[in-house]
Amino acid sequence: MKITKAVIPAAGLGTRVLPATKAMPKEMYPIVDKPAIQYIVEEAVKSGITDILIITNRGKSMIEDHFDRNPELENALEKASKNEILNAIKPISSLANIYFVRQKETKGLGHAIKCARSFVGNEPFAVLYGDDVIVSDEPVCLQLIKAYEKFGLGVVGAKEVPEKDIGKYGSLKLKNIENNYYMCTDMVEKPTPDKVMSLFSILGRCVLPPEIFEILDETLPGAGNEIQLTDAMKVLAQKKGMIAVDFVGKRYDIGNKLGIVKAVVEMALKHPEIGEDFRKYLSSELKF
Numbered sequence: 001m002k003i004t005k006a007v008i009p010a011a012g013l014g015t016r017v018l019p020a021t022k023a024m025p026k027e028m029y030p031i032v033d034k035p036a037i038q039y040i041v042e043e044a045v046k047s048g049i050t051d052i053l054i055i056t057n058r059g060k061s062m063i064e065d066h067f068d069r070n071p072e073l074e075n076a077l078e079k080a081s082k083n084e085i086l087n088a089i090k091p092i093s094s095l096a097n098i099y100f101v102r103q104k105e106t107k108g109l110g111h112a113i114k115c116a117r118s119f120v121g122n123e124p125f126a127v128l129y130g131d132d133v134i135v136s137d138e139p140v141c142l143q144l145i146k147a148y149e150k151f152g153l154g155v156v157g158a159k160e161v162p163e164k165d166i167g168k169y170g171s172l173k174l175k176n177i178e179n180n181y182y183m184c185t186d187m188v189e190k191p192t193p194d195k196v197m198s199l200f201s202i203l204g205r206c207v208l209p210p211e212i213f214e215i216l217d218e219t220l221p222g223a224g225n226e227i228q229l230t231d232a233m234k235v236l237a238q239k240k241g242m243i244a245v246d247f248v249g250k251r252y253d254i255g256n257k258l259g260i261v262k263a264v265v266e267m268a269l270k271h272p273e274i275g276e277d278f279r280k281y282l283s284s285e286l287k288f
Protein backbone atom coordinates (compact mmCIF):
# COMPACT_ATOMS: atom_id res chain seq x y z
CA MET A 1 0.00 0.00 0.00
CA LYS A 2 1.38 3.41 -0.98
CA ILE A 3 2.12 5.63 2.01
CA THR A 4 0.44 9.01 1.58
CA LYS A 5 -0.23 10.09 5.17
CA ALA A 6 2.16 11.64 7.66
CA VAL A 7 1.85 12.78 11.26
CA ILE A 8 3.97 15.58 12.67
CA PRO A 9 3.84 15.71 16.48
CA ALA A 10 4.39 19.31 17.53
CA ALA A 11 2.66 19.53 20.90
CA GLY A 12 5.69 19.27 23.21
CA LEU A 13 6.38 21.96 25.79
CA GLY A 14 9.88 22.70 24.52
CA THR A 15 11.22 23.16 28.04
CA ARG A 16 14.85 22.85 26.91
CA VAL A 17 14.65 26.08 24.94
CA LEU A 18 12.76 28.27 27.38
CA PRO A 19 12.18 31.19 27.54
CA ALA A 20 12.10 31.28 23.69
CA THR A 21 9.28 28.72 23.69
CA LYS A 22 7.17 30.35 26.39
CA ALA A 23 4.77 31.78 23.80
CA MET A 24 6.31 30.58 20.52
CA PRO A 25 6.29 26.91 19.46
CA LYS A 26 9.84 25.57 18.97
CA GLU A 27 8.63 24.10 15.67
CA MET A 28 8.23 27.70 14.42
CA TYR A 29 11.83 28.59 15.20
CA PRO A 30 13.18 30.40 12.10
CA ILE A 31 16.16 28.76 10.46
CA VAL A 32 17.31 31.94 8.73
CA ASP A 33 14.00 32.74 6.98
CA LYS A 34 11.94 29.55 7.15
CA PRO A 35 10.38 27.99 10.25
CA ALA A 36 11.67 24.53 11.18
CA ILE A 37 8.29 22.87 10.60
CA GLN A 38 8.14 24.09 7.00
CA TYR A 39 11.35 22.17 6.22
CA ILE A 40 9.66 19.10 7.71
CA VAL A 41 6.42 19.52 5.75
CA GLU A 42 8.47 20.03 2.55
CA GLU A 43 10.42 16.81 3.26
CA ALA A 44 7.15 14.90 3.63
CA VAL A 45 5.75 16.33 0.39
CA LYS A 46 8.96 15.46 -1.50
CA SER A 47 8.53 11.91 -0.17
CA GLY A 48 5.11 11.51 -1.83
CA ILE A 49 2.98 12.41 1.22
CA THR A 50 -0.29 14.15 0.32
CA ASP A 51 -2.05 14.36 3.71
CA ILE A 52 -0.39 15.65 6.86
CA LEU A 53 -1.77 15.81 10.39
CA ILE A 54 0.03 18.20 12.72
CA ILE A 55 -0.51 17.50 16.43
CA THR A 56 -0.65 20.81 18.29
CA ASN A 57 -1.93 22.13 21.60
CA ARG A 58 -2.79 25.41 23.27
CA GLY A 59 -0.40 28.15 22.22
CA LYS A 60 0.54 26.58 18.88
CA SER A 61 -1.98 28.40 16.66
CA MET A 62 0.95 30.17 15.02
CA ILE A 63 1.64 26.86 13.21
CA GLU A 64 -1.91 26.83 11.80
CA ASP A 65 -1.57 30.45 10.67
CA HIS A 66 1.71 29.66 8.91
CA PHE A 67 0.09 27.01 6.71
CA ASP A 68 -2.97 29.18 5.97
CA ARG A 69 -3.31 31.85 3.25
CA ASN A 70 -2.69 35.48 4.21
CA PRO A 71 -4.59 37.44 1.52
CA GLU A 72 -3.81 40.83 3.08
CA LEU A 73 -0.07 40.18 3.00
CA GLU A 74 -0.29 38.69 -0.50
CA ASN A 75 -2.14 41.82 -1.79
CA ALA A 76 0.40 44.14 -0.18
CA LEU A 77 3.32 42.25 -1.76
CA GLU A 78 1.56 42.18 -5.13
CA LYS A 79 0.93 45.96 -5.04
CA ALA A 80 4.57 46.55 -4.14
CA SER A 81 5.66 44.20 -7.01
CA LYS A 82 7.60 42.09 -4.52
CA ASN A 83 7.07 39.04 -6.68
CA GLU A 84 9.98 36.96 -5.48
CA ILE A 85 8.83 36.97 -1.86
CA LEU A 86 5.19 36.60 -2.95
CA ASN A 87 6.16 33.45 -4.86
CA ALA A 88 7.90 32.16 -1.74
CA ILE A 89 4.94 32.61 0.61
CA LYS A 90 1.89 31.87 -1.57
CA PRO A 91 2.50 28.14 -2.15
CA ILE A 92 2.99 27.39 1.57
CA SER A 93 -0.75 26.95 2.11
CA SER A 94 -1.08 24.45 -0.73
CA LEU A 95 1.96 22.23 -0.10
CA ALA A 96 -0.33 19.38 1.01
CA ASN A 97 -3.70 18.76 2.67
CA ILE A 98 -2.74 19.85 6.17
CA TYR A 99 -4.95 19.03 9.15
CA PHE A 100 -4.59 19.84 12.82
CA VAL A 101 -5.65 18.12 16.00
CA ARG A 102 -4.94 19.11 19.58
CA GLN A 103 -3.29 16.86 22.11
CA LYS A 104 -5.27 18.03 25.12
CA GLU A 105 -2.64 17.09 27.70
CA THR A 106 1.10 16.80 27.12
CA LYS A 107 1.46 13.16 28.06
CA GLY A 108 4.30 12.16 25.74
CA LEU A 109 5.07 11.35 22.12
CA GLY A 110 3.18 8.03 22.22
CA HIS A 111 0.11 9.83 23.54
CA ALA A 112 0.47 12.46 20.78
CA ILE A 113 0.55 9.74 18.10
CA LYS A 114 -2.64 8.24 19.57
CA CYS A 115 -4.40 11.51 18.67
CA ALA A 116 -3.79 10.62 14.98
CA ARG A 117 -5.84 7.43 15.05
CA SER A 118 -8.94 8.55 13.13
CA PHE A 119 -6.82 10.48 10.59
CA VAL A 120 -4.64 7.44 9.90
CA GLY A 121 -7.39 4.78 9.76
CA ASN A 122 -6.11 1.39 8.65
CA GLU A 123 -3.04 2.51 6.68
CA PRO A 124 0.68 2.62 7.34
CA PHE A 125 1.88 6.18 7.96
CA ALA A 126 5.04 8.23 8.38
CA VAL A 127 5.94 10.13 11.54
CA LEU A 128 8.24 13.16 11.31
CA TYR A 129 9.15 14.66 14.69
CA GLY A 130 8.30 18.36 14.64
CA ASP A 131 11.62 19.45 16.13
CA ASP A 132 13.96 17.40 13.93
CA VAL A 133 15.05 19.07 10.70
CA ILE A 134 17.01 16.69 8.46
CA VAL A 135 18.81 17.92 5.36
CA SER A 136 19.59 15.36 2.65
CA ASP A 137 19.58 14.88 -1.11
CA GLU A 138 17.00 12.08 -0.95
CA PRO A 139 14.42 12.99 1.73
CA VAL A 140 14.90 10.79 4.80
CA CYS A 141 11.14 10.18 4.98
CA LEU A 142 11.37 8.69 1.47
CA GLN A 143 14.40 6.55 2.46
CA LEU A 144 12.19 5.05 5.21
CA ILE A 145 9.13 4.63 2.99
CA LYS A 146 11.29 2.67 0.50
CA ALA A 147 12.42 0.37 3.36
CA TYR A 148 8.78 -0.17 4.37
CA GLU A 149 7.91 -1.09 0.77
CA LYS A 150 10.89 -3.49 0.57
CA PHE A 151 10.44 -5.33 3.88
CA GLY A 152 6.76 -4.76 4.81
CA LEU A 153 7.72 -4.00 8.43
CA GLY A 154 7.63 -0.84 10.55
CA VAL A 155 10.73 1.30 10.03
CA VAL A 156 12.76 3.64 12.23
CA GLY A 157 15.34 6.18 11.11
CA ALA A 158 18.51 5.52 13.09
CA LYS A 159 21.96 7.00 13.62
CA GLU A 160 24.82 6.28 16.00
CA VAL A 161 25.10 8.80 18.81
CA PRO A 162 28.10 9.45 21.12
CA GLU A 163 28.29 7.02 24.06
CA LYS A 164 27.96 9.83 26.60
CA ASP A 165 24.62 10.85 25.02
CA ILE A 166 22.87 7.49 24.52
CA GLY A 167 21.08 7.80 27.88
CA LYS A 168 19.19 10.82 26.54
CA TYR A 169 17.87 8.87 23.54
CA GLY A 170 16.56 5.39 22.78
CA SER A 171 18.96 2.48 22.19
CA LEU A 172 18.29 -0.18 19.52
CA LYS A 173 19.16 -3.90 19.40
CA LEU A 174 20.24 -4.43 15.79
CA LYS A 175 21.61 -6.93 13.31
CA ASN A 176 22.77 -5.81 9.89
CA ILE A 177 20.69 -7.14 6.96
CA GLU A 178 22.45 -5.39 4.06
CA ASN A 179 23.99 -1.98 3.39
CA ASN A 180 22.33 0.55 5.72
CA TYR A 181 19.38 -1.73 6.62
CA TYR A 182 19.28 -3.42 10.04
CA MET A 183 16.78 -5.76 11.71
CA CYS A 184 15.70 -4.30 15.03
CA THR A 185 14.30 -6.79 17.55
CA ASP A 186 14.32 -4.73 20.74
CA MET A 187 14.80 -1.18 22.00
CA VAL A 188 14.89 0.80 25.21
CA GLU A 189 14.10 4.48 25.87
CA LYS A 190 16.63 6.56 27.84
CA PRO A 191 18.71 3.54 28.97
CA THR A 192 20.90 3.47 32.06
CA PRO A 193 24.49 2.38 31.09
CA ASP A 194 23.79 -1.32 31.90
CA LYS A 195 20.70 -1.35 29.60
CA VAL A 196 22.36 0.08 26.47
CA MET A 197 21.80 -2.27 23.48
CA SER A 198 23.81 -0.32 20.89
CA LEU A 199 24.73 3.29 20.20
CA PHE A 200 22.14 3.38 17.42
CA SER A 201 19.22 5.55 18.35
CA ILE A 202 15.91 6.50 16.71
CA LEU A 203 16.29 10.00 15.34
CA GLY A 204 13.29 11.93 14.14
CA ARG A 205 11.54 9.72 11.60
CA CYS A 206 9.62 6.44 11.46
CA VAL A 207 7.03 4.61 9.37
CA LEU A 208 4.45 2.68 11.36
CA PRO A 209 1.75 0.12 10.63
CA PRO A 210 -1.74 0.96 11.97
CA GLU A 211 -1.50 -1.82 14.61
CA ILE A 212 0.69 0.58 16.60
CA PHE A 213 -2.55 2.14 17.92
CA GLU A 214 -3.66 -1.10 19.59
CA ILE A 215 -0.23 -1.40 21.17
CA LEU A 216 -0.36 2.25 22.32
CA ASP A 217 -3.71 1.51 24.02
CA GLU A 218 -1.85 -0.95 26.25
CA THR A 219 1.27 1.19 26.74
CA LEU A 220 1.67 2.54 30.27
CA PRO A 221 3.59 5.72 31.10
CA GLY A 222 7.34 5.04 30.97
CA ALA A 223 10.44 7.29 31.15
CA GLY A 224 9.54 10.75 32.50
CA ASN A 225 6.08 9.41 33.35
CA GLU A 226 5.11 9.96 29.68
CA ILE A 227 3.55 7.51 27.23
CA GLN A 228 6.62 6.75 25.13
CA LEU A 229 6.34 5.88 21.44
CA THR A 230 9.56 3.87 21.88
CA ASP A 231 7.81 1.59 24.41
CA ALA A 232 5.09 0.81 21.83
CA MET A 233 7.62 0.31 19.02
CA LYS A 234 9.56 -2.03 21.33
CA VAL A 235 6.50 -4.35 21.42
CA LEU A 236 6.28 -4.20 17.62
CA ALA A 237 10.04 -4.91 17.29
CA GLN A 238 9.84 -7.89 19.67
CA LYS A 239 6.72 -9.29 17.99
CA LYS A 240 7.51 -8.89 14.29
CA GLY A 241 10.82 -7.06 14.04
CA MET A 242 11.25 -3.54 12.71
CA ILE A 243 13.70 -2.23 10.13
CA ALA A 244 16.23 0.39 11.20
CA VAL A 245 17.60 2.52 8.38
CA ASP A 246 20.95 4.19 9.04
CA PHE A 247 19.73 7.13 6.99
CA VAL A 248 21.81 9.46 4.84
CA GLY A 249 21.24 13.02 5.98
CA LYS A 250 22.26 15.65 8.47
CA ARG A 251 19.95 16.09 11.45
CA TYR A 252 19.46 19.26 13.44
CA ASP A 253 17.68 19.00 16.79
CA ILE A 254 15.64 22.17 17.09
CA GLY A 255 14.62 21.07 20.59
CA ASN A 256 17.94 22.12 22.12
CA LYS A 257 19.97 25.32 22.07
CA LEU A 258 23.11 24.00 20.35
CA GLY A 259 21.02 22.22 17.69
CA ILE A 260 19.22 25.47 16.85
CA VAL A 261 22.45 27.45 16.53
CA LYS A 262 24.10 24.75 14.35
CA ALA A 263 21.06 24.70 12.03
CA VAL A 264 20.98 28.49 11.70
CA VAL A 265 24.74 28.82 11.07
CA GLU A 266 24.93 26.00 8.52
CA MET A 267 21.81 27.09 6.62
CA ALA A 268 22.98 30.71 6.68
CA LEU A 269 26.32 29.69 5.13
CA LYS A 270 24.43 27.95 2.28
CA HIS A 271 21.82 30.68 1.84
CA PRO A 272 21.84 32.16 -1.69
CA GLU A 273 21.14 35.71 -0.48
CA ILE A 274 23.29 36.06 2.64
CA GLY A 275 25.66 33.05 2.47
CA GLU A 276 28.66 34.90 1.06
CA ASP A 277 28.41 37.88 3.44
CA PHE A 278 27.78 35.62 6.42
CA ARG A 279 30.87 33.53 5.61
CA LYS A 280 33.02 36.70 5.57
CA TYR A 281 31.46 37.90 8.82
CA LEU A 282 31.96 34.56 10.54
CA SER A 283 35.59 34.19 9.49
CA SER A 284 36.38 37.74 10.68
CA GLU A 285 34.67 37.02 14.03
CA LEU A 286 36.51 33.71 14.45
CA LYS A 287 39.92 35.38 14.11
CA PHE A 288 39.71 36.36 17.78
Ligand code: UTP
Binds near residue numbers: 011
Ligand atom coordinates in the same frame (compact mmCIF):
# COMPACT_ATOMS: atom_id res chain seq x y z
P1 UTP B 1 10.51 16.04 22.67
O1 UTP B 1 10.58 15.23 23.90
O2 UTP B 1 11.80 16.36 21.96
O3 UTP B 1 9.77 17.43 22.91
O4 UTP B 1 9.49 15.35 21.68
P2 UTP B 1 9.44 18.24 24.22
O5 UTP B 1 8.62 17.42 25.15
O6 UTP B 1 8.85 19.53 23.74
O7 UTP B 1 10.90 18.50 24.83
P3 UTP B 1 11.40 19.22 26.15
O8 UTP B 1 12.15 18.13 26.88
O9 UTP B 1 10.22 19.79 26.91
O10 UTP B 1 12.33 20.31 25.69
C1 UTP B 1 9.70 15.09 20.30
C2 UTP B 1 8.55 15.62 19.46
O11 UTP B 1 7.31 15.15 19.97
C3 UTP B 1 6.43 16.23 20.24
C4 UTP B 1 7.33 17.46 20.39
O12 UTP B 1 6.63 18.65 20.01
C5 UTP B 1 8.48 17.15 19.47
O13 UTP B 1 8.22 17.60 18.16
N1 UTP B 1 5.64 15.92 21.46
C6 UTP B 1 6.27 15.56 22.62
C7 UTP B 1 4.26 15.98 21.41
O14 UTP B 1 3.66 16.30 20.35
N2 UTP B 1 3.54 15.71 22.54
C8 UTP B 1 4.13 15.36 23.71
O15 UTP B 1 3.40 15.10 24.70
C9 UTP B 1 5.53 15.27 23.75
